[in-house]
Amino acid sequence: xxxxxxSPEALRLQEGESSSLNCSYTVSGLRGLFWxxxxxxxxxxxxxxxxxxxxxxxKERLKATLTKKESFLHITAPKPEDSATYLCAVWxxxxxxxxxxxxxxxxxxx
Amino acid sequence: xxxxTQNPRYLITVTGKKLTVTCSQNMNHEYMSWxxxxxxxxxxxxxxxxxxEVTDKGDVPEGYKVSRKEKRNFPLILESPSPNQTSxxxxxxxxxxxxxYFGEGSWLTVV
Numbered sequence: 001x002x003x004x005x006x007s008p009e010a011l012r013l014q015e016g017e018s019s020s021l022n023c024s025y026t027v028s029g030l031r032g033l034f035w036x037x038x039x040x041x042x043x044x045x046x047x048x049x050x051x052x053x054x055x056x057x058x059k060e061r062l063k064a065t066l067t068k069k070e071s072f073l074h075i076t077a078p079k080p081e082d083s084a085t086y087l088c089a090v091w092x093x094x095x096x097x098x099x100x101x102x103x104x105x106x107x108x109x110x
Numbered sequence: 111x112x113x114x115t116q117n118p119r120y121l122i123t124v125t126g127k128k129l130t131v132t133c134s135q136n137m138n139h140e141y142m143s144w145x146x147x148x149x150x151x152x153x154x155x156x157x158x159x160x161x162x163e164v165t166d167k168g169d170v171p172e173g174y175k176v177s178r179k180e181k182r183n184f185p186l187i188l189e190s191p192s193p194n195q196t197s198x199x200x201x202x203x204x205x206x207x208x209x210x211y212f213g214e215g216s217w218l219t220v221v
Contacts, residue, residue, distance in 0.1 A: 034210065043114075043200055043212035044153075087153070089210075096160060097168055098143070098202075098210060102152040 002027045002092040006101035013078055013108050021073040021086055021104045029093025033071050035064050036087040038103070044087055047073075078108045112137050114213035116201050122219045123191055131186045131216050133201030139211075141204040142184035143168070144176065146197040147215075153200070159184055191220040 005024045013019055025033065032051055036044035048057045050066040057064050061082065063074040073086055085103040092099070114135045123129050135142065143158040145168075155168030159178040173195055175187040184203075188195060196219050204210040 032208075036212075041198075041215065041217075043214045046209050046211065049209055089153075096141075096158060096166065097155050099155075100145075100153040102150070 002090055002097070002099045004088055004090055004099050004101035006086075006088050006104050008104060009102070010105045011107070013075075013106070015079055015108055015110050016077045018074070018076045018078070020075070021106070023071040023073070023088030023101055024069060025071070025088075025090045026069075027090045027092035027099075031091045031093050033066055034089045034091070034098070035071070035073055036089065038085045038087055040085075047086075075106070078106075080108045080110050082106065083108045112211060114201055114203050114211050116199070116213040116216045118216060119214065120217045122221065124221055125192055126190050129188050129191060129218075131188075131199060131201075131218070133184045133186065133213060134182050135184075135201075135203040135211070136182065137203060137205070137211070138181065139203040139205050140181070141210075142178065143202045143204075143210075144174070144184070144186045145200045145202065146170065147200060148197050156186070156199075188218075191218075193220050196220050 003026045007022045035047040038044045048064040053068045065072050085105045087103045089100040117132045140161045144156040145153045157176040159165045199216045201213040
């Protein structure tokens with residue numbers, strides 16, 4: 001069964017303090033690993049899709065990387081508007097289901 | 111603009127009163143899905159559909175029904191809602207295997 005574990009559950013940063021969020025996964029035949037941002041009461045907003053180990057993608061202050069067992073979302077010099085819950089999800093080859101982790105709640109203080 | 115539209119956004123209903131949450135997408139996507147999100151449990155898949163007339167159960171299908179008569183629409187039906195179905199519901203769509211787009215969510219309270 002596909003599984004996704006995100007850590008930490010919550011992270012508090014000062015503005016400008018860079019850090020990383022972790023997403024560990026087990027899946028039979030990875031078809032895609034997705035990162036989403038979710039603000040309270042809103043739908044998840046797509047950030048990145050990674051398909052194979054070694055792949056990296058960047059968007060503004062965010063950079064996502066992928067290995068065979070985990071993915072990292074690196075946040076460089078975060079701003080308060082980066083505060084949100086970040087969700088990781090995997091789409092396995094043996095299933096048509098997208099399996100989500102429980103998310104990391106990021107708070108960036110000014 | 112690419113959109114997944116859900117209605118209603120907010121609903122309070124009583125136990126046993128049938129209700130339908132509609133979902134429509136304008137991206138001609140084959141794949142559509144319903145999720146519920148509960149505190150501490152994250153997003154869990156209820157049902158999904160690979161194409162018209164093709165639906166399958168997700169992780170938490172009990173108490174729900176779906177239909178896919180048209181490519182753009184994927185309604186979620188609660189035949190006899192119960193309080194444990196109080197949750198935030200999301201519809202999503204994708205061109206199979208690619209980026210999955212989510213609607214804005216539907217807050218459902220069953221009293």
